[in-house]
Amino acid sequence: MSEVAEDWRGHPAPDWRRPAIGEHPIQGHRYTSREFFEREFEHMWTKVWLLLGREEEMPNPGDWQREDVGPESILMVRQKDGSVRAFYNVCQHRGNRLVFEEKGHVRRFVCKYHSWAFMPDGELNFAQDAEDFPQGNPCGKVRLNEVKCETFAGFIWVNMDPEAGPLQDYLGPIWEDWSMYPVADMRRYLAYTVNVPCNWKVIQDNFNESYHLRSVHPEAAVQIEEGYKETQFDMCDEAHGRMVMHAGYPARSLEGNKLRAPLMALMREWDLDPADFRGRERDIRLALQRQKRKLGPERGFTHYDNLRDEQLTDFYHYTVFPNFAVSITADGFHFLRSRPHPTNPEQCVFDNWFYATEPEGETRPVGTPAGLVPRGAKVEHEIIDYGDKSIGLGMDQDMSITTGQQLGFRSRGYRGVYLSGQEARIRRYHEVIDEYLQGVRPHGRLNARPASVRSI
Numbered sequence: 001m002s003e004v005a006e007d008w009r010g011h012p013a014p015d016w017r018r019p020a021i022g023e024h025p026i027q028g029h030r031y032t033s034r035e036f037f038e039r040e041f042e043h044m045w046t047k048v049w050l051l052l053g054r055e056e057e058m059p060n061p062g063d064w065q066r067e068d069v070g071p072e073s074i075l076m077v078r079q080k081d082g083s084v085r086a087f088y089n090v091c092q093h094r095g096n097r098l099v100f101e102e103k104g105h106v107r108r109f110v111c112k113y114h115s116w117a118f119m120p121d122g123e124l125n126f127a128q129d130a131e132d133f134p135q136g137n138p139c140g141k142v143r144l145n146e147v148k149c150e151t152f153a154g155f156i157w158v159n160m161d162p163e164a165g166p167l168q169d170y171l172g173p174i175w176e177d178w179s180m181y182p183v184a185d186m187r188r189y190l191a192y193t194v195n196v197p198c199n200w201k202v203i204q205d206n207f208n209e210s211y212h213l214r215s216v217h218p219e220a221a222v223q224i225e226e227g228y229k230e231t232q233f234d235m236c237d238e239a240h241g242r243m244v245m246h247a248g249y250p251a252r253s254l255e256g257n258k259l260r261a262p263l264m265a266l267m268r269e270w271d272l273d274p275a276d277f278r279g280r281e282r283d284i285r286l287a288l289q290r291q292k293r294k295l296g297p298e299r300g301f302t303h304y305d306n307l308r309d310e311q312l313t314d315f316y317h318y319t320v321f322p323n324f325a326v327s328i329t330a331d332g333f334h335f336l337r338s339r340p341h342p343t344n345p346e347q348c349v350f351d352n353w354f355y356a357t358e359p360e361g362e363t364r365p366v367g368t369p370a371g372l373v374p375r376g377a378k379v380e381h382e383i384i385d386y387g388d389k390s391i392g393l394g395m396d397q398d399m400s401i402t403t404g405q406q407l408g409f410r411s412r413g414y415r416g417v418y419l420s421g422q423e424a425r426i427r428r429y430h431e432v433i434d435e436y437l438q439g440v441r442p443h444g445r446l447n448a449r450p451a452s453v454r455s456i
């Protein structure tokens, strides 16, 4: 595993040391049991920072966005001073859900039951028959219940734990890694939310390994090196994972090293002639890096100046504990998130979104994981059920596997995982979930794994 002492600018590198991993059994009940599901929500989901909203979708004071996590619904609201605050989406009169829409703009949030009205800062501003309350007028006294909220990389993060530490500490090396990319300035070009018949961890496990690439996504080898011996796997004490895959040449597993159309198109985009690389296909990656470095800034890709050479071609895939994964390239952010169903452990909600950089003067369509989208297009958020329609080849392939795996987890014949070395991040993830369930996390112990984490 690579360990870098300092980054390319001479700054101390983010700490991606690899924590020790135990012998953790991971059995089917973790994905099917209602009791495990409830404990997970109580002890883990309510104690972690969650990537929930996007700042650009609520630019003005009074703009708001709603996101649900399991049984909870959270409102994020832009304030007069430009900050964002988050609240449980529940009226404090008699518990009605305050809003049902996805996003909007308000002067006040008015509950549909008895018309109590809350200001964007959460304060109750109107109650019908206010003089009739024996406790006195509730206005000015009652507030929406607030949730910790911070912003980073253009996203809004919340934590339901009132004692939670800062987001930056929670993200650990991810904070520095992502700060190199212009994530906050990227624009959304794909937004599918899919109800999938599997536990949320099935999806997250899949994004924690690349062992499935050759069998499930054979076409990825066209321009990504998927072999585990040439992939860098990292983990950190904060429980997040990172995987770095070279891209810009055909994978070794691809017969004959033959160049295929997508890579040839990329080469031509950067003024490279595929014919010049016959017999030396492995040189393409470095040639692409040189061309992007040379031509990028004059073509409006000024953010390349902040990236290392390898970041100009390679895939950096992160898993952020507990439920977020992203593939970052020099020009895009493939946003992959799974969220638990409100009550059913065998259902989840999967978000397959894509954000792209917006180089000045660039007019060519954006290559998203679901095909080309015209530059500048307004992309609507679509909420669908599994199987309704394609959400892009790669994610269709992943989803088709996860549903079958969920069926297998129900079987009394399944004994639990039998993991390879390159799947170690899965074991680590489950170990950390159990640390939450046992109360070892979130407080203290971030840097010391307990000697005896039992499987649950």
Ligand code: FES
Pocket: 091, 092, 093, 094, 095, 096, 111, 112, 113, 114, 115, 116
């Ligand atoms: S429950 Fe909201 S006003 Fe009564």
Ligand SMILES: [Fe+2]
Pocket: 206, 212, 213, 216, 217, 394, 398
């Ligand atoms: Fe996959």
